[in-house]
Amino acid sequence: MLRLRCKARNGTHLMQGLTHQSCVQELKNKVEELTGIPCDVQKIMVGYPPSSLDLSSGGSLKDYPIKSGDTLIVEEERSKPESHAKEAVTKDRAPTGPRLESAPVLARRVVPADNSCLFTSVFYVVEGGVYDPACAPEMRGLIAQIVASDPASYSEAVLGKSNEDYCAWIRRDDTWGGAIEVSILSKFYQCEICVVDTQTVRVDRFGEDAGYHKRVLLIYDGIHYDPLQRETPGSDSPPQTIFSTADDIILSQALELADEARRKRQFTDVNRFALRCMVCQTGLVGQAEAREHAKETGHTNLGEV
Structure with a gap:
């Protein structure tokens, strides 16, 4: 069983019920369920510093660099077009008069x-x-x-x-x-x-x-x-x-x-989050320890655990 911890914009921290055989679409559907971010505008990142996962080719989760216990950072990709469902609703809605501007x-x-x-x-x-x-x-x-x-x-x-x-x-x-x-x-x-x-x-x-x-x-x-x-x-x-x-x-x-x-708990406590050096496997807690470790060893490839 692969347990993915999701650190999303709305503060959700755990996703369970996915395996390495689960397909990418199952992951996207679960993320949408937890965060409310539609599948077609999700940006899913992993690692420290976070790097974006290219999930466009589909497949199963075993094809991607996601390990048990990883934290996924989920954002809405605003540069992408809005979902087709929302687009369809907009098209079907008849104009009701001149567009009114709201307050800034x-x-x-x-x-x-x-x-x-x-x-x-x-x-x-x-x-x-x-x-x-x-x-x-x-x-x-x-x-x-x-x-x-x-x-x-x-x-x-x-x-x-x-x-x-x-x-x-x-x-x-x-x-x-x-x-x-x-x-x-x-x-x-x-x-x-x-x-x-x-x-x-x-x-x-x-x-x-x-x-x-x-x-x-x-x-x-x-x-x-x-x-x-x-x-x-x-x-x-x-x-x-x-x-x-x-x-x-x-x-x-x-x-x-x-x-x-x-x-909405849209923040990361950098003084308490757990990290691991991917070079020497040393466990670290917080940004201060990570910086000190990098200064002493030159190791900068860190992953959140």
């Missing part, structure tokens, strides 16, 4: 969990809603250049590794950005970057005391960043991603969004 709302714009979600999200908001997943290498290189040019400010005490090692590390496409990188990007783009945490329901404001006039917002669930944008349902106008630093209403709305996510 603050919403999450989901980006891929590809180890570069921070860079994709920051680029999206500072560029006014431009989605470009190819921006990550350039932004990583930019950060490396800034850090290398100022070894006094970016010392080993600040970076957790030597300036040279950090610059090589951040350029790799399998490393994750965090507070250091957000701080550097805030200075480079001359704007306040507010990160709303869904576990603690707090806002960390980078560049708060720098006198910037622009503010952008990200939402963070413990392992993943997404950009926040103000959009108007029913409107063709582009979303707003840049706000005034005098606009505290937008911060209140961001906190409401984070609190809703917390109540």
